[in-house]
Amino acid sequence: MYFSATIFTMLGFPIPTLTSLVVAVTNFIFTLAALFLIDRIGRRRILLWSVPVMAAGLLLAAWGFSFIDIAATDAADDAPSQPPPARGAAVTILISFMMYVAGYAMGLGNVPWMQSELFALNVRSLGSGIATATNWGANFVIGLTFLLLMEALTPSWTFVLYAAICAVGTGLIWKFYPETAGLSLEEAASLLEDDNWGVR
Structure with a gap:
C-alpha cells in the first residue's frame, strides 16, 4: 500500500492516486468487517482463512506482472496508454491488490494487535x-526492501517471494497459533503454558 501509487503509475493508470484509493477503501471495508467477525469466527480461524487469500492475491499479482514490460513502461513516461494485453494485466494487478488487502485487513491487519491477551x-x-x-520492524524491512526487490528479482518474482512468506506463515499459524476467542484473559494467557500452546 505504501507504493501503490508508484505501481499504478508504472502500470499506466491515468489517475494512479485515485486507483490507490480503491485499494485503501478495500482495506477500510474489510477492516470494519474484521472488527465484527473476529470474535465470532475466532482469531486462529480468521488467520487460517485470510493469509491464504493474501498469498493467492500475491500470486495473481505475480501472474499479472508477467505480462508487463517494466523497462518499456519506465521508458515511456510520456505515453501512459498501454497496449491491450498490458491494460488487462494492469486491471488484473489492481484486482489482485484488492484481494491481498482484503485478506490482510481481515487477518494480519487486526489479529496481531490483539496479541497482549x-x-x-x-x-x-x-x-x-x-x-x-x-x-x-517487519513492516520497516518490507518497506525498505520492496523497490530494491522489484528491481533485483523483477516484480513477478518479488510477489512470488511474498506469497511464499505467506505460505510459511500459514503453516506456522496452523502449527503454533492458539485460538483465544471466547476465553477470559487468564485462560488465554495460560495457553502458552501447555507444550502444544493450546493448539489442537
Whole structure:
C-alpha cells in the first residue's frame, strides 16, 4: 500500500492516486468487517482463512506482472496508454491488490494487535512491546526492501517471494497459533503454558 501509487503509475493508470484509493477503501471495508467477525469466527480461524487469500492475491499479482514490460513502461513516461494485453494485466494487478488487502485487513491487519491477551499479566506490557516492535520492524524491512526487490528479482518474482512468506506463515499459524476467542484473559494467557500452546 505504501507504493501503490508508484505501481499504478508504472502500470499506466491515468489517475494512479485515485486507483490507490480503491485499494485503501478495500482495506477500510474489510477492516470494519474484521472488527465484527473476529470474535465470532475466532482469531486462529480468521488467520487460517485470510493469509491464504493474501498469498493467492500475491500470486495473481505475480501472474499479472508477467505480462508487463517494466523497462518499456519506465521508458515511456510520456505515453501512459498501454497496449491491450498490458491494460488487462494492469486491471488484473489492481484486482489482485484488492484481494491481498482484503485478506490482510481481515487477518494480519487486526489479529496481531490483539496479541497482549496471550501474555501473563506480569509480562503483558513487555510481551506486547516486543510483539509490537517486531510487527513494525517487519513492516520497516518490507518497506525498505520492496523497490530494491522489484528491481533485483523483477516484480513477478518479488510477489512470488511474498506469497511464499505467506505460505510459511500459514503453516506456522496452523502449527503454533492458539485460538483465544471466547476465553477470559487468564485462560488465554495460560495457553502458552501447555507444550502444544493450546493448539489442537
